[in-house]
Amino acid sequence: MEETKKPAPRRRRPSEYICHCCRKKYPYCFNCPCGFQICEKCFRENLWGISNGPTWVCPDCGRIRMTF
Ligand SMILES: [Zn+2]
Ligand SMILES: [Zn+2]
Helix, strand or coil: CCCCCCCCCCCCCCEECCCCCCEEEEEECCCCCCEEEECCCHHHHCCCHHCCCEEECCCCCEEECCCC
């Protein structure tokens, strides 16, 4: 019996991220399970508002996230 090739399923995890602040694509962004993504540059610019040391707070859902 020959297995027919199934079309590749849609991947939930993107291979690239789009920063919600500057709308540019990056290979990696800080991200939240709610879908929020922010690039390192914007993250640093907003650090004073959302981060407190090793953690940052998602501005969308308020979840506390680790920096790395
Ligand atoms: Zn950005
Ligand atoms: Zn979130």
